[in-house]
Amino acid sequence: MIEALKKLEQEAQAEITQAADPATLESAKVKFLGRKGLFTSLSARISEVPPDQKRLAGQEMNRVKTALETLFSEREKVLKASPGSRTKRLDPTMPGTFYPPGSLHPLSKVILEISDIFTGLGFAVVDGPEIETEYYNFEALNVPLDHPARDSFDTFYLENGKLLRSQTSTVQIRVMEKTKPPLKIIAPGKVYRPDATDATHSFMFHQIEGLMVDTGVSFADLKGVLFEFAKRFFGSDAKIRFRPHFFPFTEPSAEIDVYSKTKGWLEILGAGMVHPNVLKSVKIDPERFTGFAFGMGVERMAMLKYGVEDIRQFFENDLRFLRQF
Amino acid sequence: MKLPVSWLKKYIQGTLPPPERLAELLTLSGTAVDRIEKTGAEAVLDIEVTTNRPDCLSILGLAREFSALSGSKVVLPKISSLKNKKSNAFRIQVLDKKGCPFYTARLMENVHIASTPEETARLVSLAGARPINNVVDATNFVLFETGQPLHAFDADKIEGRVLIVRRAHPGEKFLGIDGSEHTLDKETLVIADASKPIAIAGVMGGKLTEITSQTKNVLLESAYFDPAVVRRAAKRYKISTESSYRFERGVDVEKVEQASARVRDLILEWAGGSENGFLAVGSDRVKKKSIVLRESRIEALLGMKVSLKRASQILNRLGFSTRSSGKDKLLVSTWNARRDVTQEADLMEEILRIEGFEKIPASIPTTRHTGAVLQNPKTVAITGLKKQAAAMGFNEIISYSLLPKKALEDSGLSLECAQRVINAPSAEQEYFRPSLLPGMLQAVSFNLNRKAQAIRFFEVGNCCGREGKEETHFAAALSGYFEENWLRKSPSTLSDLKGASEHWLRFLNFYGPEAGNLSQVSADVLTRWDIQQDVFYFECSLDRVLDVPPQAHFRVKPVPKFPFVRRDIAFVVSDEVKVGSLEETIRKSASSALAEVRLFDQFMGKNIPQGKRSLAFALFYQKEDGTFTEDEIRALQDRVGAALKENYHVEFR
Numbered sequence: 001m002i003e004a005l006k007k008l009e010q011e012a013q014a015e016i017t018q019a020a021d022p023a024t025l026e027s028a029k030v031k032f033l034g035r036k037g038l039f040t041s042l043s044a045r046i047s048e049v050p051p052d053q054k055r056l057a058g059q060e061m062n063r064v065k066t067a068l069e070t071l072f073s074e075r076e077k078v079l080k081a082s083p084g085s086r087t088k089r090l091d092p093t094m095p096g097t098f099y100p101p102g103s104l105h106p107l108s109k110v111i112l113e114i115s116d117i118f119t120g121l122g123f124a125v126v127d128g129p130e131i132e133t134e135y136y137n138f139e140a141l142n143v144p145l146d147h148p149a150r151d152s153f154d155t156f157y158l159e160n161g162k163l164l165r166s167q168t169s170t171v172q173i174r175v176m177e178k179t180k181p182p183l184k185i186i187a188p189g190k191v192y193r194p195d196a197t198d199a200t201h202s203f204m205f206h207q208i209e210g211l212m213v214d215t216g217v218s219f220a221d222l223k224g225v226l227f228e229f230a231k232r233f234f235g236s237d238a239k240i241r242f243r244p245h246f247f248p249f250t251e252p253s254a255e256i257d258v259y260s261k262t263k264g265w266l267e268i269l270g271a272g273m274v275h276p277n278v279l280k281s282v283k284i285d286p287e288r289f290t291g292f293a294f295g296m297g298v299e300r301m302a303m304l305k306y307g308v309e310d311i312r313q314f315f316e317n318d319l320r321f322l323r324q325f
Numbered sequence: 326m327k328l329p330v331s332w333l334k335k336y337i338q339g340t341l342p343p344p345e346r347l348a349e350l351l352t353l354s355g356t357a358v359d360r361i362e363k364t365g366a367e368a369v370l371d372i373e374v375t376t377n378r379p380d381c382l383s384i385l386g387l388a389r390e391f392s393a394l395s396g397s398k399v400v401l402p403k404i405s406s407l408k409n410k411k412s413n414a415f416r417i418q419v420l421d422k423k424g425c426p427f428y429t430a431r432l433m434e435n436v437h438i439a440s441t442p443e444e445t446a447r448l449v450s451l452a453g454a455r456p457i458n459n460v461v462d463a464t465n466f467v468l469f470e471t472g473q474p475l476h477a478f479d480a481d482k483i484e485g486r487v488l489i490v491r492r493a494h495p496g497e498k499f500l501g502i503d504g505s506e507h508t509l510d511k512e513t514l515v516i517a518d519a520s521k522p523i524a525i526a527g528v529m530g531g532k533l534t535e536i537t538s539q540t541k542n543v544l545l546e547s548a549y550f551d552p553a554v555v556r557r558a559a560k561r562y563k564i565s566t567e568s569s570y571r572f573e574r575g576v577d578v579e580k581v582e583q584a585s586a587r588v589r590d591l592i593l594e595w596a597g598g599s600e601n602g603f604l605a606v607g608s609d610r611v612k613k614k615s616i617v618l619r620e621s622r623i624e625a626l627l628g629m630k631v632s633l634k635r636a637s638q639i640l641n642r643l644g645f646s647t648r649s650s651g652k653d654k655l656l657v658s659t660w661n662a663r664r665d666v667t668q669e670a671d672l673m674e675e676i677l678r679i680e681g682f683e684k685i686p687a688s689i690p691t692t693r694h695t696g697a698v699l700q701n702p703k704t705v706a707i708t709g710l711k712k713q714a715a716a717m718g719f720n721e722i723i724s725y726s727l728l729p730k731k732a733l734e735d736s737g738l739s740l741e742c743a744q745r746v747i748n749a750p751s752a753e754q755e756y757f758r759p760s761l762l763p764g765m766l767q768a769v770s771f772n773l774n775r776k777a778q779a780i781r782f783f784e785v786g787n788c789c790g791r792e793g794k795e796e797t798h799f800a801a802a803l804s805g806y807f808e809e810n811w812l813r814k815s816p817s818t819l820s821d822l823k824g825a826s827e828h829w830l831r832f833l834n835f836y837g838p839e840a841g842n843l844s845q846v847s848a849d850v851l852t853r854w855d856i857q858q859d860v861f862y863f864e865c866s867l868d869r870v871l872d873v874p875p876q877a878h879f880r881v882k883p884v885p886k887f888p889f890v891r892r893d894i895a896f897v898v899s900d901e902v903k904v905g906s907l908e909e910t911i912r913k914s915a916s917s918a919l920a921e922v923r924l925f926d927q928f929m930g931k932n933i934p935q936g937k938r939s940l941a942f943a944l945f946y947q948k949e950d951g952t953f954t955e956d957e958i959r960a961l962q963d964r965v966g967a968a969l970k971e972n973y974h975v976e977f978r
Contacts, residue, residue, distance in 0.1 A: 097810040102715040102781065105723050112708065122692030124699035130726070130787050131744070131757070131795045146553040147376070156727070158757065159745040160793050164727075175699070182693040190726065190787070194750045203754055204725055214693060219677070220628025221690035228689060242682035244355030244674065246375035252627075252674030254682060255357075273626060276670050290626060317722040317768035319777050 001042075001049050001057045008038055009064045016071050022079045029072050039065065103325045107206055107314055110302045111188045114208055117232045121225060123184045123210065128171035130190055131162050136170040141249040142277040156192050156203075164192035168209035169249055172274075172293060175211065176282040181289045182214035188298065199310045206298035213274060213284065213291030219252065222271055222292035226256055230268075233301070234258055241265065250293055251275045258304075266304065269296035326382050328370040329451040332469075336388040338398040344368035350394050355678045356381050369451050377665040379574035383472030384452075386662070393642035393679050402470065404586045412602015415480075415544065419606045420491040424514040425526060427578050427607040428490055428548040431585050432480060436460060436598035438538050445595075454567065460536050460543055463591040465567075473547060473576050473584035474568035476524060478534040480542035485519025488544070490606075493522055500532040501525075507562050514554050516546070527555035527572035528564055543592070547585035549578040549609070577662040578609045611661045618655040618672050626673050629685050639679045640672065703797070703871055706833060707785055710799065710867075713832050717825060719781040719801060724764025726786060727754035732763040735853040744789045758788050761800035761864055766846070766854045769804055773856060779806040779817075790866065799841075800864040801825065804856075819845055822861040833870050841865025887952050889920060892962055895941035896975035897933060904940065907973065911942065914968035915961050920947035939978060 012032045019025035032038050049057045104112070115125050137143075143150060156164040171187035187209040195201045212221070223242065230238040239259040247253045250272025257265040271294035276286035299311050306325075308314070313321055330344050341347060348358035348370055356378070360371040372381070380386040385401070392399045414432055419425050438458050440446065445466055446456035454465040464475040493499075493509035499522045500506055507525070509515065515522035523531040527550035536543065556573035559565055582605065589600055623631050633655050637647040645666070646658045657672055666672060677685075715721060729752050733743055742759035749755050758764065761784050769780055783801040790796045803817035803825075823843055830840055846860040898907070904924055911922050926941035933939050946953060946961060969975045
């Protein structure tokens, strides 16, 4: 008897959940709980139960009846509350209607990513003006006047006697003038050089400058920091190599290449130990403090990272390009 | 600099590695090989020499580099005699000792002009010079071999048998050996004969005195010219020659005479004739200096140990003479060919680049934090703002800061606000922008032309404010659809951009006073940018926005214990009355019980008289200590109604 009641309860439960509209539910209710329903006919069989089990069977009958009544009434409420579900079907493949996502410019994304890597290594992000003076752009950086070294720093001059910085190294000087070591900074920003524009050159581009000055900073630290950067930016299997190079503001100086399977060694940044003359120009004793500096082109990084082939694409602002980031 | 490998081989004792390996060795020690060109058995390395290393602009200089790297010896070419006999067949006057500290001329007589031996012609041409004849090629051969530029004049075409090194007379004409004509200015250093310039010093010889097949007697110039003077002339007349390239980087004055003797030997060998005298004016002596190199400093700066023994081996092979001073110091004598080396840090680089960067271990430096806060609050705020704008559905653009005049004019901007660039190579880059508007319009126009439906752009960039002061601006634009999907479609409006701008300013904690401009771009401007639909634009100076001192420390307000009561009020009013004034009247008259007032509808048109609009406001009443009675609310609403009627003659609906 008790087993029969349990079986009936399960069958009823199944039909209740499957009932998709009030009519189906109603007929199920009649079928199970109606005056001539299955429950009534089953409960009539109580007389067949041995007297010592009657009490238990009676309790079970009451429990199942209450349980089914509750299930029916709850399901009824649900079906009545959503009449649409009967007539309208939901098409979940219709597009969502929230506004389309915006995007950060790929160069901003790269700057953010690189800034995050370096802030993780203890560097602070700072900025400096784009309109600069000869002093910050050249003199303080040990770039001699009338020297071919200036050829790589062709510069836009303004009517007011100032110039547009041709490198973010200017920020090194501005920071060191105000803050004495220890210091670790990076400075992202725009720089300008009157270059003819083509697929890899632009008269305006972005650089990220890095600088660390403290007691006991050596080339090994520079190597460690840049290697760590390369691993985080290009992946943990990134290979880099250092090549000697010349920059007026660092000594020794190096260019750093990253290895690409398809293109071989690619130059990605310039670096070196801060030139003693630069430290002297900001009144930091080069005997007591040493430091390293590095600078990288953001466009180049973005081109390598995202496979962009033409630098001009960054400044065209084509939505079909921007939306991909 | 082009390096034919077989030419290098002439000066190296022992064998050379294969060209690829040679290229790698040179690259990793500072003379970067861009390319290897192979023709037959010959390989030519194309080398990028940095401006501080003029010594590497010669085959012998590169041989020295290879020697330092490999330990192989350099075999210098033999020069028959450096003894010179004076001559009075010619006179030299150096009128500008600063521009020309040392000048020599050598007279070679009765030479036989012919073509150069085949092997020499081949090498000279691989190095980048066109073979011409045995005399000119001898000068070019030695130029490539030693890095010292030389020039050969036809002695019989020099008027007055005199060479004068002087500045040009303004307006003086010069006919270059390449046929180009130049009008000289008074800054230009020239070599002149009795009547006219016959060479621009260090840059180019003249057509009128060039060596021809008829030349019998040759006057051979070898000199040292001031790098800045040569550089200026090369730039001024836009002539870059193998000669000017080397002079402007600095040649080795101590090798001037030697190079001349070397050319003499080659001319005697290839063209015969005889030497008839040598003249020199000025001095080729350079003062030597000693640099102290400390063993301890090597480790401190490079992060690896290099013994003084090894350091001195490297420096000796590179041509520096050294002697030890005590146990832990080396005295290194400066050397004229390497004028880039003037202090200890320079010696470090020499040691490092020969020893190899790969030997330095990589270490992560410890960070010592200072009291000073370096992190720039502006940078932090801008990063946050950019992320916020992108999350709100705006696409970031980056436009050029330098703009043509037309872009400023077409955007209705005054040229006076912009900073003019005085040396822009193109009119496209003539002005530093005073506003982000032109760049924004450019981007809008570009994308509309490519059938963009909905434009939401923002940009953060620097502009020059009044008086040329640089400021960081933020700009945003809306055009086309604001929403466009199967459920809703609505065009962008000024109110949409106003709402967005309010978000941004609140994000930056800015609550006034004036921050920037919000506007609908004028039809006139749009026409000039060929834009045929409405564009809404917002721009503000972030320096001004971020300059506002922060509000008192933020404290949370208690959440109301009792629910608010909402009552709507709708009326018709003249469309000259601003919603802001109406809100103010409502707020004032309802007293502090009014928690919020919000416009929720505007209607114009059918059933509303011309010049009027119907507005509907929702008023939210709130008490801290209980609920309102119906009478209290009615009284408040009546007061609001009366005030509106009195002030603005509204008609309730």
